[in-house]
Amino acid sequence: MSAPLEIHVARKVYRGAEGGTVEAVRGLDIAVPAGGFTALIGPSGCGKTTSLRILAGLDHDYEGRVVLAPGARIGFVFQEPRLLPWRTVEENVRLVLDDPRGFDPGPLFAELGLDEMARRYPTELSLGLARRVALARALAIRPDVLLLDEPFTSLDETTAGRLRQLVLAAWARYRPTTLMVTHNVREALQLAERIVLLAPRPSHVVAEIPLETPHAERDEAWVEARRTDLVRAHPGLVA
Numbered sequence: 315m316s317a318p319l320e321i322h323v324a325r326k327v328y329r330g331a332e333g334g335t336v337e338a339v340r341g342l343d344i345a346v347p348a349g350g351f352t353a354l355i356g357p358s359g360c361g362k363t364t365s366l367r368i369l370a371g372l373d374h375d376y377e378g379r380v381v382l383a384p385g386a387r388i389g390f391v392f393q394e395p396r397l398l399p400w401r402t403v404e405e406n407v408r409l410v411l412d413d414p415r416g417f418d419p420g421p422l423f424a425e426l427g428l429d430e431m432a433r434r435y436p437t438e439l440s441l442g443l444a445r446r447v448a449l450a451r452a453l454a455i456r457p458d459v460l461l462l463d464e465p466f467t468s469l470d471e472t473t474a475g476r477l478r479q480l481v482l483a484a485w486a487r488y489r490p491t492t493l494m495v496t497h498n499v500r501e502a503l504q505l506a507e508r509i510v511l512l513a514p515r516p517s518h519v520v521a522e523i524p525l526e527t528p529h530a531e532r533d534e535a536w537v538e539a540r541r542t543d544l545v546r547a548h549p550g551l552v553a
């Protein structure tokens with residue numbers, strides 16, 4: 315199942331312990347249609363993670379609103395895998411489920427190349443495998459909404475490429491409404507149906523770029539041509 319999502323943040327301010335403030339977001343409005351895949355790109359520190367946390371209901375201290383279907387299930391893949399080291403891979407995934415006993419990890423683990431890993435502990439995994447487990451944990455709840463916070467950073471290009479294909483395949487199969495934060499324009503061009511570009515802090519939307527070309531037709535030449543267009547159109551924001 316998919317559910318549309320909207321986030322409207324008039325203002326989000328962080329207050330430091332010593333009284334200082336950081337205005338992270340001002341006038342941000344993003345909507346993702348049900349089953350869509352949107353990539354969120356913006357300069358470092360502009361408020362992307364802040365926006366995902368607000369969407370996921372992890373931060374209520376802001377002016378604005380989030381619109382989600384009642385009861386929508388949200389899967390969140392954080393920047394770091396955040397696995398419990400004293401639990402096995404399978405236990406880490408079961409932990410987030412309402413009905414862990416009714417869950418058969420077989421098909422999902424096979425799809426993500428994790429079937430040999432179920433009984434391992436997170437410390438035995440490479441970062442790429444740990445990221446796959448984090449993705450499995452997010453998908454296991456059959457999310458209506460999938461939030462991905464730079465899920466491929468710090469991976470070598472081969473591992474990142476494989477994980478991108480797994481994310482794309484999972485999105486195509488289950489069609490959760492997906493919002494992915496990334497710094498990587500090529501990655502956004504490969505995966506998303508739309509790119510939303512954010513301004514430097516306090517973030518707001520600068521441009522929305524629809525990507526209508528079918529994924530199968532997005533070869534390297536297409537990605538490079540679109541990236542060059544974006545760099546020209548938004549110098550300083552897209553590298």
Ligand SMILES: Nc1ncnc2c1ncn2[C@@H]1O[C@H](COP(=O)(O)OP(=O)(O)OP(=O)(O)O)[C@@H](O)[C@H]1O
Nearest residue numbers: 328329336338357358359360361362363364365515
């Ligand atoms: N808990 C906090 N307390 C104070 N300031 C914070 C806190 N969390 C984030 N900030 C500040 O708010 C701004 C936005 O942070 P956020 O992590 O959302 O940015 P981001 O776009 O995700 O960054 P990056 O691309 O580097 O991951 C930054 O200037 C950050 O330093």
